[in-house]
Amino acid sequence: MSNNQQSSKMKNEPPIDELQQTFIRKxxxxxxxxxGKVNAIRMRNRLxxxxxxxxxxxxxxxxxxxxxxxxxxxELEEPTDNVKK
Numbered sequence: 001m002s003n004n005q006q007s008s009k010m011k012n013e014p015p016i017d018e019l020q021q022t023f024i025r026k027x028x029x030x031x032x033x034x035x036g037k038v039n040a041i042r043m044r045n046r047l048x049x050x051x052x053x054x055x056x057x058x059x060x061x062x063x064x065x066x067x068x069x070x071x072x073x074x075e076l077e078e079p080t081d082n083v084k085k
Contacts, residue, residue: 016024
């Protein structure tokens with residue numbers, strides 16, 4: 001629909017009375033409140049996800065660091081080479 005058709009359609013519509021404007025404002029206010037709640041929940045979800053990712057990442061890095069420092073597997077492999085000879 002072109003802009004001219006929309007404006008002509010708006011001109012032909014009767015004006016909105018006070019009761020309808022009140023309902024429109026009330027609906028807009030309810031929608032704003034719902035949007036605020038949804039945004040708060042989204043922020044909490046993002047923070048929870050970031051916290052969980054940090055915990056998982058730190059556990060992973062700790063595991064990698066401890067495995068690199070372990071020497072007991074190297075010591076166990078050496079005697080098996082001596083037994084085969």
